Structures are given as structure tokens and as C-alpha cells.
Amino acid sequence: MAVTVFRLSHRPCRDRRISTHCGLVARAFGAERILYSGTRDTQMEMSVRNVVKQWGGPFTVEYRKDWKAAIRDFRGKVAHLTMYGIPLRKRINRIRQHSSIMVVIGGGKVPPDAYKLADWNISVTSQPHSEVAALAVFLHEYFQGKEVAKRFRKARKAVIPQERGKKVV
């Protein structure tokens, strides 16, 4: 299963930490890459790549100027996460049948075309909260929790789980 995450309309000042969290969540929860549109932000890209360097991959972060083209040209199905969509639980079995998917997450105001270009508009609760959380829960359901055991290649660091304290090798 290959998952691409697409973060729409990134604004470097306002969204840097949130978009970085989106990138790290995409990686930790089993996606292969994150694309983003809006304003290019090499600092955000660096933050994500530094984690890949330390904790392993493969995982890439790439900028796309034309978000519509990126969605349209994607070879696979597209799930747009929005609080206005159909509840995740009602669609996840159907979505899981597709092994190549793009998960689109918005920033502030999402252009109406995003709803039209997507194969599914999916809500992770119908309440306002966070694209970071929506992405994590979506991937957690898509991979059925198996993503937590994912092995990362070329990792310089890895955690040995502890009852108390920290152990890194």
C-alpha cells in the first residue's frame, strides 16, 4: 500500500509547525511522501528531512506549485479529509481496497475544487479540530494499526520502549 499525503495552501509563517507535524505524522503512520502547495518553505522541508535522516525512511517531502494538476495527475484514488465529509467508518473498508491513495488535507480555507477533484470527501468526526489529528486517525484506520510496527530503513536512531524514561539506540 502506497500513500501520498498532500497538504494544501501552506503558509510558511503561520503553518510551519502544523505542516511539519503533518509531514512527521505522514511518515510515522506509514505514508511514503508528503507533497504540499502554497508557498515553498525550505525550512519546513528541512525539519522533515532531518527527522528522516535521523530516524529512517524512505520518506520524501516535495513542493507542487499547481495543486490541481498534482491531484488530477495522481495515479490512484484521492481521499480529501474534511469535517463536512462522509464519516470515515462508513468508507474505510472501501478505501482500503485501493493500494495507491492520496490523502488531501487542507489548511485554512479549502477551495471548492478540492471537494470536486477528490474521489471521497471523508470526515474524521464532524467537529472542528486539526488536520494533524485527522491525518493520523485516517492512516491509523487505513493501515488497521499495523503502521505502528513499521520498520524504517537507514535509521541512525531507534527507541527501545520503556516503562519509565528514555532509551535510544
Next chain:
Amino acid sequence: MAVTVFRLSHRPCRDRRISTHCGLVARAFGAERILYSGTRDTQMEMSVRNVVKQWGGPFTVEYRKDWKAAIRDFRGKVAHLTMYGIPLRKRINRIRQHSSIMVVIGGGKVPPDAYKLADWNISVTSQPHSEVAALAVFLHEYFQGKEVAKRFRKARKAVIPQERGKKVV
């Protein structure tokens, strides 16, 4: 089941959006309140309260100057979310037996005492990602996905899920 979330060491400038997301995720995924320590931030509190006003509750946000006392005095069990802890899947059944829990999430550097004061140190993947995501997946597992159907009281707005577009009543 009553869940309190505790956000440690909030810094208004750096963490405002992330902490706001933590508050909204806590509410949307079934917690009753979020406490936070660090620097008091009425703007962040307002952002969360505005969502409660519009989308319903009950949900509160409260500042605690003394985080250790707040954890120590809590009547119930305390789960601290950290990438260094024991994997969620290995402990969630045990945690779910307790109906009053506090979920502690850190900001930047978490003081060693947080690990000691907690009944459990729990990892939501052993990879670096996001406290927002960790909180969402933890609550999603704790409530076994039932939180997505939660009804909010005194809501002025609610979403009617749609295949395309937005419908709010």
C-alpha cells in the same frame, strides 16, 4: 468515562496553534476538559471556548500553574504520551478498565518528573511526530472509535455529512 487532557509547558508564541489543536482534538475525541501549564494564554483559551460556544460541549479549558500538583492531585489514572513509552496497543485494554483518566502531553522538553508521576508512559508509535496526533489516536483507541458519534450539547452548529460540499445546520 471521563477524560482530562493535560498539556505541559505551553509557550504562547511558539505553541499557540498546536495547543489550540490539542484542545480541539481533546473535545472532538471525547475528553471533557483540557488543563495546561507553562505560560497563561487567554488568546488560546478563547479560541477553544469559541469552538465550544459554536459547536457545543461540555468542554472546558483551564490553566494550572503547578503542573506537578495537578497531576498528583488528579483522582484517577495518569497516562503520559511519549515516543519513549510502551506501545499503546500493549496497554490500552488495561487503561480502558479505568473510567477516570488524565492524558498528559508534552511540548518541547518534558521534565523527567512527568515520567515518574505517570501511571503509564505510552507511545503512539516510537517515532517522532506530533502531540496532536498522539492525543487523537490515543483517545480514538480508548473510546474504541465510539467518540466519533458523540453528541454535543447546546451546539449552535452541526454538520450534515455530504459526499461533496458543505452542509451546516
